[in-house]
Amino acid sequence: MRFQVVGLNHTNSPLDIREKVSLPPDLLAEAYDDAHGLVHHQGLVIVSTCHRTEIYVAGAVPLGDVLAWWERVVGVDRGDFSDYLYWYQDDQAVSHLLRVATGLDSMVLGETQILGQIKDAYQIAHGLGKAGRLHRIFDYALRTGKRAHSETGISHNALSMGHAVVELARNVFGDMHNLTALVMGTGDMGTLVARYLASAGLGRLLVTNRTRSKAVALAEKLGGQVIEFGSLEEALRQSDIIVSSTSARGLVLSYEMARSAWRGQGQRLRFLFDMAVPRDIDPRIMSLGAGLFLYDVDDVKTIVRANLAQRQREVTKVERIIREEQDDLTEELGASRVGPVIQRLREKAELIRQTELDKALHRLPNLSEAERTVISETTRLILNKFLNDAMVSMRQWGGDDAKTSYIDAIRDLFQLEDGTTGEFGRDLAVEGE
Amino acid sequence: MGAVLISVALLGYFAASVLYVAGLYDRQWEKWANIGMLAGFASQTAWLIGVSWTTRAFPALTLYEWVAFFVWLTVGLYVIGWRRLFPRHVGGFLFPILFVVWLLSQTLSQRVGTVPASLTAPWLGVHIVLATAGYVAFLFSAVFGIMYIEKERELKEKRARLFYYQLPPLDLMDVYGARLIMVGVPLLAAAMVMGAVWAKTAWGSYWSWNAKELWSLITLAVYLGYLLARWFGGWRGHRAAVLAMSAFLLVLVNIFAVNLLFHGVHDYNF
Numbered sequence: 001m002r003f004q005v006v007g008l009n010h011t012n013s014p015l016d017i018r019e020k021v022s023l024p025p026d027l028l029a030e031a032y033d034d035a036h037g038l039v040h041h042q043g044l045v046i047v048s049t050c051h052r053t054e055i056y057v058a059g060a061v062p063l064g065d066v067l068a069w070w071e072r073v074v075g076v077d078r079g080d081f082s083d084y085l086y087w088y089q090d091d092q093a094v095s096h097l098l099r100v101a102t103g104l105d106s107m108v109l110g111e112t113q114i115l116g117q118i119k120d121a122y123q124i125a126h127g128l129g130k131a132g133r134l135h136r137i138f139d140y141a142l143r144t145g146k147r148a149h150s151e152t153g154i155s156h157n158a159l160s161m162g163h164a165v166v167e168l169a170r171n172v173f174g175d176m177h178n179l180t181a182l183v184m185g186t187g188d189m190g191t192l193v194a195r196y197l198a199s200a201g202l203g204r205l206l207v208t209n210r211t212r213s214k215a216v217a218l219a220e221k222l223g224g225q226v227i228e229f230g231s232l233e234e235a236l237r238q239s240d241i242i243v244s245s246t247s248a249r250g251l252v253l254s255y256e257m258a259r260s261a262w263r264g265q266g267q268r269l270r271f272l273f274d275m276a277v278p279r280d281i282d283p284r285i286m287s288l289g290a291g292l293f294l295y296d297v298d299d300v301k302t303i304v305r306a307n308l309a310q311r312q313r314e315v316t317k318v319e320r321i322i323r324e325e326q327d328d329l330t331e332e333l334g335a336s337r338v339g340p341v342i343q344r345l346r347e348k349a350e351l352i353r354q355t356e357l358d359k360a361l362h363r364l365p366n367l368s369e370a371e372r373t374v375i376s377e378t379t380r381l382i383l384n385k386f387l388n389d390a391m392v393s394m395r396q397w398g399g400d401d402a403k404t405s406y407i408d409a410i411r412d413l414f415q416l417e418d419g420t421t422g423e424f425g426r427d428l429a430v431e432g433e
Numbered sequence: 434m435g436a437v438l439i440s441v442a443l444l445g446y447f448a449a450s451v452l453y454v455a456g457l458y459d460r461q462w463e464k465w466a467n468i469g470m471l472a473g474f475a476s477q478t479a480w481l482i483g484v485s486w487t488t489r490a491f492p493a494l495t496l497y498e499w500v501a502f503f504v505w506l507t508v509g510l511y512v513i514g515w516r517r518l519f520p521r522h523v524g525g526f527l528f529p530i531l532f533v534v535w536l537l538s539q540t541l542s543q544r545v546g547t548v549p550a551s552l553t554a555p556w557l558g559v560h561i562v563l564a565t566a567g568y569v570a571f572l573f574s575a576v577f578g579i580m581y582i583e584k585e586r587e588l589k590e591k592r593a594r595l596f597y598y599q600l601p602p603l604d605l606m607d608v609y610g611a612r613l614i615m616v617g618v619p620l621l622a623a624a625m626v627m628g629a630v631w632a633k634t635a636w637g638s639y640w641s642w643n644a645k646e647l648w649s650l651i652t653l654a655v656y657l658g659y660l661l662a663r664w665f666g667g668w669r670g671h672r673a674a675v676l677a678m679s680a681f682l683l684v685l686v687n688i689f690a691v692n693l694l695f696h697g698v699h700d701y702n703f
Contacts, residue, residue, distance in 0.1 A: 173603075267673070268669065310593070
């Protein structure tokens with residue numbers, strides 16, 4: 001089966017081009033409908049997101065036909081976008097799809113959204129009856145994506161400030177359900193962090209601000225509780241996570257204040273995020289206990305950078321999974337070519353054995369049941385042993401394009417060509433260029 | 434036969450040590466580490482059964498046997514608790530320690546044990562199992578202490594490296610460490626109370642102030658102190674982790690130094 005992909009993505013094309021040629025959901029039905037005109041096509045899946053538009057085609061469809069169809073559907077002259085296109089075939093196309101599915105090809109390395117988008121794209125094509133023979137390939141793509149997410153860290157570790165703060169807190173506390181967070185000030189960064197914390201299943205969110213109305217607004221939005229600036233000490237006492245992002249010139253949380261607020265709380269774990277510039281929290285408070293962690297904006301950024309590096313280290317592991325899955329797919333496509341031939345050969349041999357065995361037993365009517373079994377078993381063993389090497393070799397040919405003709409030779413040699421099975425086998429064959 | 438089984442077990446645990454550490458970097462090694470661990474465990478189980486069969490006694494009467502039994506019990510708990518009770522990557526810290534401890538024990542006299550006539554009660558086995566189980570719990574708490582300190586270091590330095598990414602949350606390791614000590618203290622205490630009652634019948638007095646008894650008492654007191662400091666002094670996290678690690682040094686001293694250097698009624702054990 002010939003398999004190709006043509007498309008463009010965020011790395012090689014500007015946004016205005018991607019916009020023009022994208023195939024949003026409302027265009028899809030029409031696009032798939034129009035694909036009737038693609039001669040020889042045996043399956044079509046359109047993957048269109050804000051970062052990429054890719055057309056996956058099964059069958060020997062000339063590239064020019066695909067482009068003609070594309071420009072017709074989006075109403076943009078192909079000259080306007082053909083410079084940005086990439087085109088891969090067969091193994092390379094499979095490898096490209098698997099890379100996309102695992103997030104290796106994404107703008108945010110290892111992101112998981114694309115896997116869902118591929119799944120949706122495939123289901124739409126399938127629902128319209130257009131996916132055709134791409135079924136197995138997309139199955140493999142989805143499986144490879146899942147494996148990459150579960151077996152490697154490619155999609156782990158936050159790449160945004162908000163996520164990184166939640167992740168840091170989780171690394172200290174684990175479960176967030178019993179935790180209390182205090183948000184001081186309603187600066188941009190503090191608000192952002194508060195939003196992420198609130199959506200991470202935080203137990204209780206306290207908000208305080210010099211201007212009370214702003215605190216009320218934020219607390220309402222995030223389901224928090226407003227604390228008067230005056231009763232900060234009690235709130236500090238109760239909080240496990242403290243986020244500060246006021247626009248104050250001086251310190252908001254001083255050493256003395258923290259010391260008196262946390263007196264008698266021993267070595268309790270606490271995470272403080274000072275998201276303000278200039279900083280709100282006196283770094284000297286770190287000497288108040290070994291359970292304290294204080295990160296400022298730059299520290300969180302350092303973690304984000306380390307996270308990206310960590311994901312990049314996972315790339316080789318994902319590539320290993322891609323190779324494994326691609327090998328399996330190649331083998332499976334090959335097996336679907338030799339499988340029917342092997343089966344026919346077995347059936348023919350078995351038929352001959354049965355016929356001859358019946359004749360022989362008919363001529364020997366005085367044999368006991370045990371003797372009949374021995375004879376029957378012997379013929380079966382002879383047959384199996386004789387065919388075994390041939391079967392093993394044929395299975396190995398499956399993945400090897402250079403040996404396609406051998407399979408035809410087997411068919412001729414044993415005269416296996418009898419209608420549907422042979423045709424079916426040939427139909428699924430991975431035909432070369 | 435015994436030497437073969439010991440070699441296989443040592444080899445299995447060595448493989449597990451290396452591969453669990455490798456598993457911190459790449460998960461694909463974990464399944465091989467598990468295979469090594471299970472092979473070692475099976476082989477060691479067979480060896481212990483063999484020793485018990487030959488001596489017709491509990492297979493932990495000499496120090497050499499006892500260390501093997503201690504390692505075996507630890508691995509057994511790891512097998513049971515693996516994935517359910519313990520977070521990932523405990524093996525990467527536990528097995529190197531186990532391997533070194535057991536390897537050290539190979540230098541000990543390998544005489545198989547004979548039971549002193551005064552101590553042939555079934556109490557002996559129960560006494561040993563209780564104390565050993567207590568020590569196993571303490572070893573696990575020390576392992577969680579090490580994991581805590583390593584991860585905490587990266588968090589404090591604000592440099593996310595291996596442990597930041599691979600180890601469970603600090604709070605979890607802290608709580609696990611404490612729970613294990615909460616299990617270990619009653620076990621060791623029970624072993625000692627039982628020992629005392631039995632000593633009364635066997636030796637004529639509850640307590641004879643020998644080095645083993647004294648050191649065990651100190652060990653128990655330190656672990657009890659850990660719990661009290663935690664409950665009443667707010668000791669958590671860093672301090673608790675350091676205490677759990679240093680307290681286990683007392684156990685190691687008890688195992689190696691006290692058993693080998695001091696002699697008395699309690700020292701049939703070398």
